[in-house]
Amino acid sequence: MVNKIRESAIKTLEFNPHDLACEELRHVYRGKSSGKLIVLFSGFVAAAMLAWDMGELYAGAWYIWLLLAHGWHWRLGRPDFLSANASIELVRINRHVMAAAIAGLGWGALSIALPLLSRPGKAAILIIMLIAVIMAMPRLVVFLPVFFAFATGVFAPLLLMTPFLDFETQHMVLVMLLVVGATLWASAREVRKILIDVLLKQVSSEQASWEDKLTGIGNRRSFDVSLATTWAQASRAKVPLSLIMVDVDFFKKFNDAYGHQAGDDCLRQVAAALDGCARRAGDVVTRYGGEEFAVVLFHTSLNEAQNIGENMLAAVRKLGIRHEQSSHEIVTISIGIATVVPTVERDMHQLIEAADKSLYCAKERGRNRAEWQMLSHASAVG
Numbered sequence: 555m556v557n558k559i560r561e562s563a564i565k566t567l568e569f570n571p572h573d574l575a576c577e578e579l580r581h582v583y584r585g586k587s588s589g590k591l592i593v594l595f596s597g598f599v600a601a602a603m604l605a606w607d608m609g610e611l612y613a614g615a616w617y618i619w620l621l622l623a624h625g626w627h628w629r630l631g632r633p634d635f636l637s638a639n640a641s642i643e644l645v646r647i648n649r650h651v652m653a654a655a656i657a658g659l660g661w662g663a664l665s666i667a668l669p670l671l672s673r674p675g676k677a678a679i680l681i682i683m684l685i686a687v688i689m690a691m692p693r694l695v696v697f698l699p700v701f702f703a704f705a706t707g708v709f710a711p712l713l714l715m716t717p718f719l720d721f722e723t724q725h726m727v728l729v730m731l732l733v734v735g736a737t738l739w740a741s742a743r744e745v746r747k748i749l750i751d752v753l754l755k756q757v758s759s760e761q762a763s764w765e766d767k768l769t770g771i772g773n774r775r776s777f778d779v780s781l782a783t784t785w786a787q788a789s790r791a792k793v794p795l796s797l798i799m800v801d802v803d804f805f806k807k808f809n810d811a812y813g814h815q816a817g818d819d820c821l822r823q824v825a826a827a828l829d830g831c832a833r834r835a836g837d838v839v840t841r842y843g844g845e846e847f848a849v850v851l852f853h854t855s856l857n858e859a860q861n862i863g864e865n866m867l868a869a870v871r872k873l874g875i876r877h878e879q880s881s882h883e884i885v886t887i888s889i890g891i892a893t894v895v896p897t898v899e900r901d902m903h904q905l906i907e908a909a910d911k912s913l914y915c916a917k918e919r920g921r922n923r924a925e926w927q928m929l930s931h932a933s934a935v936g
């Protein structure tokens with residue numbers, strides 16, 4: 555289910571910087587196992603605190619704060635990860651960054667104990683803080699502001715604590731912050747680059763698999779999904795939905811006369827002409843297969859669909875593609891239209907059959923024309 559939602563979110567994703575940044579941010583929350591790892595690792599640290607006699611209160615309070623902060627960070631992100639909306643509001647993005655900083659502060663709070671610890675204890679605390687940042691890096695680094703907020707949360711308290719530390723520990727901390735900071739900065743940028751490349755490849759291959767390679771409009775898969783979604787939307791809103799089926803006339807003869815290459819070019823031009831006639835939000839123009847196209851029109855009455863169909867006939871004629879084997883001497887199309895107000899008891903395939911029947915009538919009655927059918931309530935049953 556989650557994968558399906560993500561798949562449809564990625565399908566609608568465009569290469570615009572804000573949407574891509576939102577998609578990066580979502581990837582921060584993709585894994586579930588990191589949560590278990592944090593609980594385990596922080597549990598181990600809390601146990602170690604008790605073993606070092608740091609006091610039950612400090613260990614307990616630290617453990618609870620850490621889990622609450624990470625829990626809040628996680629809860630804030632999951633709805634956005636699951637949401638199918640490409641965009642996330644800026645104010646929410648800022649909250650993600652703040653939540654990451656607070657989660658980081660959980661680990662940073664360990665530095666309060668530094669002045670009380672022996673040398674091995676101090677080294678252990680520094681190593682634990684380092685592990686926390688390294689553990690978070692592969693996930694958080696996808697969205698750099700979140701990662702840097704987390705790392706700042708971890709290291710800022712350490713920096714603030716340095717005046718209260720002995721000379722030797724001060725050196726240890728400052729060297730660690732410098733070396734670790736530079737290494738983290740370089741690796742964060744490198745890991746992010748790899749992850750973004752993977753993400754962009756995923757987005758473009760998703761988009762490609764919804765697109766008909768020859769014509770650039772939606773493919774059969776895109777038609778199936780659009781019709782199913784539009785059907786559900788129209789059925790909920792109780793508004794009409796129209797389907798236009800288009801077939802290029804005498805296309806076999808065109809191919810035979812002018813060659814397959816010219817046939818491909820003709821299909822590209824026809825697709826662009828059809829696409830230009832159905833540009834309203836909710837209109838989806840797809841290649842149904844071969845030389846057939848299908849157009850799904852949300853909230854469109856039969857009358858409106860007839861007008862769009864007439865425009866499509868005219869647009870293809872206007873291309874003026876020579877076709878000497880056709881009685882019209884240019885490439886023309888035949889159109890079948892069906893309109894329905896969808897209901898739950900009606901089957902979506904009835905609409906496809908009706909549009910197909912209308913297309914067959916248009917072919918029978920001489921081609922280069924449109925025929926139509928309104929599915930009545932009576933034909934809903936059976």
Ligand SMILES: Nc1nc2c(ncn2[C@@H]2O[C@H](COP(=O)(O)OP(=O)(O)OP(=O)(O)O)[C@@H](O)[C@H]2O)c(=O)[nH]1
Nearest residue numbers: 801802803804805806807809814815817818844845
């Ligand atoms: N060039 C090219 N031809 C294709 C493509 N897909 C299908 N075709 C050809 O389209 C032709 C369709 O032929 P038919 O189904 O007989 O239809 P038609 O010749 O248009 O006849 P009517 O529909 O009755 O007007 C076949 O010759 C297919 O090879 C394609 O991607 N490129």
